[in-house]
Amino acid sequence: MKAAATSMDAASSSIPPCPLPPEDAALVVDVQRDFCPGGALAVPEGDAVVPAWNDFFGRCRPSHVYATRDWHPPNSRHFQPAGPWPPHCVAGSPGADFHPGLRLPPRTVIISKGVGETEDGYSGFDGRDPSGESLAARLHRDGVRRLWIGGLATDYCVRATAAAALENGFEVLLLTPAMRGINAAASRAAIGELQRAGAHVVELPPGEK
Numbered sequence: 001m002k003a004a005a006t007s008m009d010a011a012s013s014s015i016p017p018c019p020l021p022p023e024d025a026a027l028v029v030d031v032q033r034d035f036c037p038g039g040a041l042a043v044p045e046g047d048a049v050v051p052a053w054n055d056f057f058g059r060c061r062p063s064h065v066y067a068t069r070d071w072h073p074p075n076s077r078h079f080q081p082a083g084p085w086p087p088h089c090v091a092g093s094p095g096a097d098f099h100p101g102l103r104l105p106p107r108t109v110i111i112s113k114g115v116g117e118t119e120d121g122y123s124g125f126d127g128r129d130p131s132g133e134s135l136a137a138r139l140h141r142d143g144v145r146r147l148w149i150g151g152l153a154t155d156y157c158v159r160a161t162a163a164a165a166l167e168n169g170f171e172v173l174l175l176t177p178a179m180r181g182i183n184a185a186a187s188r189a190a191i192g193e194l195q196r197a198g199a200h201v202v203e204l205p206p207g208e209k
């Protein structure tokens with residue numbers, strides 16, 4: 001049965017059909033009001049990820065869903081003038097809410113990041129679940145092996161989160177219809193860099209012809 005083992009290895013880099021197996025999870029990065037048009041730090045077409053994610057949830061029915069959010073203190077050093085960004089996603093503010101059209105399944109685990117005054121929180125792997133458990137520990141405990149990643153923004157938090165997922169040993173599928181970037185060239189570069197590090201790119205929602 002050596003041949004079978006070899007084909008299993010090959011299959012580990014393929015895209016599973018939907019509905020997804022239980023070791024697969026959706027990792028939705030920062031689909032928050034402030035990153036969508038009209039928000040404090042809007043990503044161009046940021047709200048276009050909302051129907052893409054809703055379609056994915058309905059079509060692929062992932063057993064596990066994790067949604068990261070920026071959850072900054074008002075005095076975050078990630079904000080101007082000390083840092084690079086205008087204030088955004090201040091914990092508890094309306095701008096920090098998930099986009100109201102995003103239909104996160106009820107079992108979704110919320111991962112908050114950038115919570116400390118000196119934390120940027122670009123990567124979801126710097127975040128924690130409501131009990132304080134790190135994302136990596138939570139994923140391992142939940143039996144997750146493969147992550148479908150998308151959200152906002154491709155060239156910042158999606159990039160950092162996907163890179164950390166690979167470093168933590170997870171298989172990564174980049175769900176490109178469900179992500180948008182701030183800068184188009186930087187976003188393309190980020191996707192190329194992640195592919196070279198082992199991520200796979202999914203151009204269409206799974207199951208679509």
Ligand SMILES: [Zn+2]
Nearest residue numbers: 070078114120
């Ligand atoms: Zn932030």
